[in-house]
Amino acid sequence: MSSTVPAFDPANVQGDILVGLPKKAQQYIIFQIDDNVTAFRKALNNLIPLITTTTQVQQDRTKIANNKKAAQEQGKTPKLIKLSGVNVAFSQAGLTKMGITDDLLDTAFTAGQLKDSKNLGDPGKDVDGNFVPDWLPAFLQGNIHGVILISGDCAATITETRTTIEHIFSVGTPNATLHEVTTLIGKVRPGPEDGHEHFGFLDGISQPAIEGIDTNPNPGQETVRQGIILVGRDGDGIANRPSWAIDGSFLALRYLFQLVPEFNNFLKGNALTGNGLTPDQGSELLGARLMGRWKSGAPIDLAPTQDDPALGQDASRNNNFRYDFTDDQTTTIRCPFAAHTRKTNPRADLEDIGFSTETRRIIRRGVQFGDEVTPQEAASGKTALDRGLIFAAYQSTIPNGFQFIQISWANATTFPPQKPFTPGFDPIIGQTNDDSVRTLAGTDPNNQTAELSLPTDWVLPKGGEYFFSPSIPALRTKFALAA
Ligand code: HEM
Structure with missing residues (x-):
């Protein structure tokens, strides 16, 4: 990266990265560039005006907030504003196909996620000496650009916008410049489950605040330098990247299926007991201790024995904790060391022994997919319909961000370190491809060292890829060609 770094302008950054495209539904069209690469790059030039920038997303979010406020003042339920957003990102194979040979100096991106699947612990098998993850065929071809x-x-x-985009790339005609490999169709859950992932827990609560963007962080919300998320900005630890990569970000996309009835059955069958808990309360408490938050979003570090929905909703309080209560640093009375939120952002567990967590922060922009659990699925305890999370996370280096969190934290049974007993696997996303049974400790507040065995993985990776989401100027000057 050259020594003269241009001033930051949010209009240069694609809108999903720092602020997030507003969405009730979302499509991820995963594509391959066809052989007429010049025609593709010319068509890409016509996509650029449709790309939603950070500045536009900020304006859209203000519109949404004003609309909500106006409706509330009139005692009405706000009607959704018609809005659509577009972003684009490329894999290493896509860059290579376009003849872009500069090295982005991100080992995970360069190799691609398929090659990384074994390291990530994805279930799979060896075929002729090669590891093949249990992914859907679309992700196993190695042709995602x-x-x-x-x-x-x-x-x-979304369908309207998609039609416009397909027209730009002449999709469905003999002159098509790209074709769909697969489309992941996301939609938020209905009614009161809006904002909750499929196991039922409120998601999207804890994100790092970005310097210069989120100028009014909530209490407990860590502010990180822009370069933790954006390539080439202060905080990006990788030197000598091509100068055009500035203000881009790496996107780790994972297609994660969730076995919801099986998860619920496990909670029922292993409900915590004692302290006057009813079976339902015991299973809710176990779920909260596996996740680190109650379904309402209330962190168990602040509400260890019973849910506090008002706390879950309150952005001024629901991130204001560090796992640093005197009892909590050596015990798990409040929150198991291996709870999902603690594994993926350990706060005081590292900070208080002299490590910063800033370089490990990612911005999550996932969305749910699939329908609600049917009564038949609930009764049988068996998943019949596909559902889960399209996990999407941005960072300036995948090896420091998503890859590190998955491998060195979630899958590493000894993390967080220096604890009096082995924490075990992150029960939500921790995984191993060696067929051993996952365990974790600390789930029972009355018997902390007791290990809980998890009979199955409830989150199953079925595909994914690593992408680079370039800045708008890079799209114009490096990726697209004038018509
Ligand atoms: C289907 C899979 C997953 C489910 C159901 C899930 C669910 C959740 C929920 C409910 C929260 C709490 C809400 C919040 O703090 O925003 C959360 C937080 C988080 N998750 Fe996940 N997650 C999944 C996959 C992942 C993956 C693959 C990663 C990264 C490897 C990850 C990283 C994080 C991080 C960094 C946080 C924020 C922790 C904090 O700052 O306190 N999650 N997740």
């Missing part, structure tokens, strides 16, 4: 993200207030708005 890019992804177009379309967000919107509803599926119909």
Whole structure:
């Protein structure tokens, strides 16, 4: 990266990265570039005006907030504003296909996620000496060049935008310049489950605040330098990247299936007891201790024995904890060391022994996919329909961000370090491809060293890829060609 770093302008950064495309539904069109690469790059030039920038997303979010406020003042339920957003990102294979040979100096991105799947612990098997993860065929071909993200207030708005985009790339004609490998269709859950992932827990609560963007962070919300998320900005630890990569970000996309009835059955069968808990309360408490938050979003570090929905909703309080209560540093009375939120952002567990967690922070922009659990699935305790999370996370280096969190934290049974007993696996996403049974300790507040065995993985990776989401100027000057 050259020594003269241009001033930061949010209009240069794609909108999903720092602020997030507003969405009730979303499509990730995973595509392959066809052989007429010049025609593709010319068509890409026509996509650029459709790309939603950070500045536009900020304006859209203000519109949404004003609309909500106005409706509330009139005692009405706010109607959704018709909005659609578009972003684009490319894999290493896509860069190579376009003849872009500069090295982005990100080992995970360069190798691609398929090659990384064994390290990530994805279940799979060896075939002729090669590891093949249990992914869907679309992700096993090695032909993914890019992804177009379309967000919107509803599926119909997305379909309209998609038609425009397909027209730009002449899709469906003999002159098509790209074709779909697969499309991941995301939608938020209905009614009161809006904002909750499929196991039922409120998601999207804890994100790092970004310097210069989130100028009014909530109590407990860590502010990180822009370069933790954006390539080339202060905080990006990788030197000598190509100068055009500035203000881009790496996107780790994972197609994660969730076995919801099986998860619920496990909670029921292993409900915590004692302290006057009813079976339902015991299973809710176990779920909260596996996740680190109650379904309402209330962190168990602040509400260790019973849910506090008002706390879950309150952004001024629901991130204001560090796992540093005197009892909590050596015990797990409040929160198991291996709880999902503690594994993926350990706060005082590292900070108080002299390590910063700043370089490990990622911005999560996932969305749910699939329908609600049917009564038949609930009764049988067996998943029949596909559902889960399209996990999407941005960072300036994948090896320091997503890859590190998955491998060195979630899958590492001895993390967090220097604890009086082995924490075990992150029960939500921790995984191993060696067939051993996952365990964790600390789930029972009355018997902390007792290990809980997890009979199955409830989150199953079924595909994914690593992408680079370039800045708007890079799209113009490096990726697209003028018509
Ligand atoms: C289906 C899979 C997953 C589910 C159901 C899930 C669920 C959740 C929930 C409910 C929260 C709490 C809400 C919040 O703090 O925003 C959370 C937080 C978080 N998750 Fe996940 N997650 C999944 C996958 C992942 C993966 C693959 C990673 C990274 C490897 C990850 C990293 C994080 C991080 C960094 C946080 C914030 C922790 C904090 O700052 O306190 N999650 N997740």
